Amino acid sequence: MTDYAVGAATEIRLARQASLLRAMLLLAACYGFVTGLTNFFVFSRPLIAAIDGLVLAGAVLSWLLLRQARLLWPVSLAVLTFYGLLLLFYFIASEARNYSLVWAAVLPPLAFFLLGSRGGTLFSALFSLLVLALFAMSYRQAPVMPLELPALLNLGAVLVAHCIIFRFSERSRELAYAELARLSQYDELTGLLNRRQFDAELRQHMALARRRGSSTAVLLVDLDHFKHINDRHGHLVGDRVLVEAGQCISAVVRATDSVGRWGGEEFVIVCPDTELSGASQVAEKVRRSLERSPLGDGVQLSASVGVAVDRSEESVESLLARADGALYRAKEQGRNRVVLEEVMETPVPAC
Numbered sequence: 001m002t003d004y005a006v007g008a009a010t011e012i013r014l015a016r017q018a019s020l021l022r023a024m025l026l027l028a029a030c031y032g033f034v035t036g037l038t039n040f041f042v043f044s045r046p047l048i049a050a051i052d053g054l055v056l057a058g059a060v061l062s063w064l065l066l067r068q069a070r071l072l073w074p075v076s077l078a079v080l081t082f083y084g085l086l087l088l089f090y091f092i093a094s095e096a097r098n099y100s101l102v103w104a105a106v107l108p109p110l111a112f113f114l115l116g117s118r119g120g121t122l123f124s125a126l127f128s129l130l131v132l133a134l135f136a137m138s139y140r141q142a143p144v145m146p147l148e149l150p151a152l153l154n155l156g157a158v159l160v161a162h163c164i165i166f167r168f169s170e171r172s173r174e175l176a177y178a179e180l181a182r183l184s185q186y187d188e189l190t191g192l193l194n195r196r197q198f199d200a201e202l203r204q205h206m207a208l209a210r211r212r213g214s215s216t217a218v219l220l221v222d223l224d225h226f227k228h229i230n231d232r233h234g235h236l237v238g239d240r241v242l243v244e245a246g247q248c249i250s251a252v253v254r255a256t257d258s259v260g261r262w263g264g265e266e267f268v269i270v271c272p273d274t275e276l277s278g279a280s281q282v283a284e285k286v287r288r289s290l291e292r293s294p295l296g297d298g299v300q301l302s303a304s305v306g307v308a309v310d311r312s313e314e315s316v317e318s319l320l321a322r323a324d325g326a327l328y329r330a331k332e333q334g335r336n337r338v339v340l341e342e343v344m345e346t347p348v349p350a351c
C-alpha cells in the first residue's frame with residue numbers, strides 16, 4: 001500500500017481493536033455488576049462479590065484509559081493480564097464451585113486480536129501454562145477440585161487449540177496485509193516502485209529539498225520503438241526486456257535515488273539534491289548503459305530521456321509535466337538522446 005494506504009489500513013485495524021476491547025469491557029462490567037449483586041445478596045458470599053466488584057472497577061478504569069488512543073496497546077496488555085489473573089484467583093476463591101474457568105478460553109483469541117501474532121502467542125502460552133499449573137496443584141490438594149479430570153483436560157485442549165487456530169488466523173491476516181502493502185507499492189512485473197508510490201516519494205523528496213534549499217531532479221526514461229521489440233520477439237521477451245531495463249537503470253543510479261515504472265515502457269527516476277547539470281550526467285549514464293547492454297537475450301535497444309529540476313513552490317504534477325515535455329522533444333529530435341527542460345529566461349528588468 002502507499003504510505004497513505006498503509007496508514008489508513010493501520011488506523012482501521014486500531015479502531016477495530018479498540019471497538020472489540022470496549023465491547024469486552026462492557027461485557028465484563030455487566031457481568032461483574034450482576035454476579036456481584038447475586039453473590040452478595042443471594043448467596044451471601046462477600047469475598048466472591050468483592051472480586052466481581054474488581055471486575056467491574058477494572059472495566060470502568062480501562063474504558064476511561066482507552067479514551068487516549070495511544071494507550072490502546074498497554075491497556076490491552078493490562079486488561080488481559082488483570083482479567084487472566086483475576087480469573088484464576090476467582091476460581092481458587094470459589095473453590096472451583098462454578099464454571100468461571102470457561103472464561104479462560106476467551107483470552108487467547110482476544111490476545112491474538114489485540115496484541116498481534118507474536119504478542120498473542122506469548123500471552124496465550126504463558127496464560128495456558130498458568131492454568132495447567134493450577135490444575136496440577138489443585139489435583140495434588142484434592143478434594144478441593146470438584147471438576148472432573150476429563151472436563152479439565154477438555155478445557156486444557158481447548159486452550160491449546162485456540163492458541164493454534166488464532167495464531168494461524170492472525171499470521172494469515174498479517175501475511176495478507178504485508179502482501180497487499182507490497183502489491184500496492186511495487187510494480188508487479190519489474191519490482192520497481194509503481195506510479196502511486198513513486199508520486200508519494202517524489203512529493204516527500206521535494207518537500208525535504210525545499211527545507212534544505214536544494215533541488216530535486218526528475219528523469220523520464222522511455223525505451224525507443226518498444227512496439228517493434230514486442231512485434232519482433234514477442235511479449236514474453238518484451239517483458240524480460242522491461243525487467244532487465246529496470247535493473248540496468250537501478251544499477252547505475254545512486255542508492256539514494258528512487259526508480260519507478262511510470263507505465264508501459266516508461267521509467268522514472270528521482271534524484272534528490274541534484275541540479276540540472278548533475279541530472280543531465282545521470283541521464284546520459286542511464287541512456288548509455290541501456291544502449292550498451294543487450295537485454296532479454298540479446299535485444300539491442302535505445303532510450304530517450306527527458307530531464308527537469310523542481311522550481312520553488314512547484315507542484316509534483318508540474319515538475320513531471322516539464323520532464324515529459326523534455327522527453328517529447330527527445331523523441332521528436334530522433335530518439336536515443338537526453339533532452340533537458342527548457343530553462344526559463346529570467347526577465348531582464350527594464351531600465
Ligand SMILES: Nc1nc2c(ncn2[C@@H]2O[C@H](COP(=O)(O)OP(=O)(O)OP(=O)(O)O)[C@@H](O)[C@H]2O)c(=O)[nH]1
Nearest residue numbers: 222223224225226227228230235238239264265331
Ligand atoms: N511486453 C510488454 N509490452 C508492453 C508493456 N507495457 C506496454 N508495452 C508495449 O509498449 C509499446 C509502446 O509502444 P509506443 O507507445 O508506440 O512506443 P514505442 O514503440 O516505444 O515508440 P517510441 O516511444 O515513440 O519510441 C506497446 O507496443 C505496448 O504494448 C508490458 O508490460 N509488457
